[in-house]
Amino acid sequence: MADKGYGYEECEATADWLLARTGVRPAVGIVCGSGLGGLADMLKDQVAFNYEDIPNFPQSTVHGHAGRLVFGTLKGRSCVCMQGRFHLYEGYPVQKITLPIRIFKLLGVDTVMLTNAAGGLNRDFKVGDIMVIKDHLNLPGFAGVNPLSGPNDERFGARFPCMSDAYDGALRQMAMHVGRELGYGDFLKEGVYCVLGGPSFETIAESRMLHKLGADAVGMSTAHEVIVARHCGMRVLALSLITNQAVMDYDSEAKANHEEVLETGTRRAAQLERLVSTMVTKMELNNNNNNYAGDADRGTLACQRKPQ
Numbered sequence: 001m002a003d004k005g006y007g008y009e010e011c012e013a014t015a016d017w018l019l020a021r022t023g024v025r026p027a028v029g030i031v032c033g034s035g036l037g038g039l040a041d042m043l044k045d046q047v048a049f050n051y052e053d054i055p056n057f058p059q060s061t062v063h064g065h066a067g068r069l070v071f072g073t074l075k076g077r078s079c080v081c082m083q084g085r086f087h088l089y090e091g092y093p094v095q096k097i098t099l100p101i102r103i104f105k106l107l108g109v110d111t112v113m114l115t116n117a118a119g120g121l122n123r124d125f126k127v128g129d130i131m132v133i134k135d136h137l138n139l140p141g142f143a144g145v146n147p148l149s150g151p152n153d154e155r156f157g158a159r160f161p162c163m164s165d166a167y168d169g170a171l172r173q174m175a176m177h178v179g180r181e182l183g184y185g186d187f188l189k190e191g192v193y194c195v196l197g198g199p200s201f202e203t204i205a206e207s208r209m210l211h212k213l214g215a216d217a218v219g220m221s222t223a224h225e226v227i228v229a230r231h232c233g234m235r236v237l238a239l240s241l242i243t244n245q246a247v248m249d250y251d252s253e254a255k256a257n258h259e260e261v262l263e264t265g266t267r268r269a270a271q272l273e274r275l276v277s278t279m280v281t282k283m284e285l286n287n288n289n290n291n292y293a294g295d296a297d298r299g300t301l302a303c304q305r306k307p308q
């Protein structure tokens, strides 16, 4: 695997490169979805890196994904934020698009908060709803496209990780609670996210099928990152912004398009940012922002927490 540029040693080299250039020791890692890059702007005392300058990092190629890794603090809590993520349809192997999640782990991140833009399949969902993801359908995974395929490196995690608890129950509950407290009750939902490879949007028959399979929203990201985050033991919260209704009716004139996705992102950005930042200030973190072992302290299980 190492020769493909996303093995343990590459991740370690990238984490060390970053840690040598910032004093921030992040406990929370945030991933911004399409049009939701404003989340990174919430961070104070920023130290930011362009993806093109970070060793082993892929490059963002999609409009609405700026391509910057931003370190900083959110109400005093140390965070790192991907302002732009990678997708299968950009042509990267699934192991490469999820490499930043492993780097999060080696930076000391304990909790990952992911956001995405998604098409609504659940007929009760409206454009602008925020869906707390409770589970996913990984359709590329059914065809063997899984970020954990290939040799397993035990320093990251077990060969056969459990996924029935992928989306942390306590964080989901907290998101619903905080969201209601912020007055978002009318547009806060819970549901199942389905990932496809993209970049073409779904046909009507495909959307109908996904809905029948139990998906509430459809998108082109997130599930791969969640699998990798859970493999190496980080907690996960993921939020979908319903940016458009998936077209499920042959009489409909609606057509999915990326511009609508970005526009909805802009309209809901402030509320999503508030939900994420309020959660960061309220959540219990296990690493006290300070658990990075560094080269000298790394044992054979380098992903293990340093004792507090």
Ligand SMILES: O=P(O)(O)O[C@@H]1C[C@H](O)[C@@H](CO)O1
Residues within 6 Å of the ligand: 032, 033, 034, 062, 085, 087, 115, 116, 117, 118, 198, 219, 220, 221, 222, 257, 258, 261
């Ligand atoms: O990165 P996310 O999942 O938010 O991006 C979605 C899926 C496609 O990349 C794009 C389609 O408009 O938005």
